[in-house]
Amino acid sequence: MKLTMPMLVLGCLAAPGLFAANVRLDSYSVEKKQLPAAMAARDAAGAERAFDKVYLVKVKGVIPTNYAQPVQLFIGDMPIREYGATRDGIYFKVYDPLVLKQMHGKPFRYAADAKATRQSALIFKAPAE
Structure with missing residues (x-):
């Protein structure tokens, strides 16, 4: 099949919706870790302040992370500004x-x-301290 300019434009316009349609959030876990230094x-x-602990939130599921425009993640209205990929999902700190x-x-x-x-x-539940 020969790709024409209108087909390429339509593909680019449809792409953001396709990425979101491919997202599936199955479960999450929260791990508290001691940092070696503040x-x-x-x-x-x-x-800005110093912290000696970090909470790693690991989300399992299908989250496309290898596109030029990543999927935006939120918990409620709070954006997750930075996250990394794992074998079976993503994590953020x-x-x-x-x-x-x-x-x-x-x-x-x-x-x-x-x-x-x-x-x-999926509903976020904060771990007990």
Whole structure:
């Protein structure tokens, strides 16, 4: 099949929706880790401070991570600004336990663009301290 310019344009326009349609969030886990040295990060109020622990949130499922425009992830309305890929999903770090409390009870959401946010059935529950 010969690709023509209109076909390429239509493919590019449809691509964000295709990425979001391919997302599946199955489960998650939260692991608390001690850092070898204090790490500077933003707290729940947005101020920079030092933390000696990190919470690794691992989300299992299908999350396309190898595209030029990654899938945007949210818990409630809070964006997950940075995440990395694992063999069976993604992970992200949370340094402030208050951020975990703010996420508690909120659904995992995702979008290929900000206008088409979709909600998963997965609800975040903060771990007990």
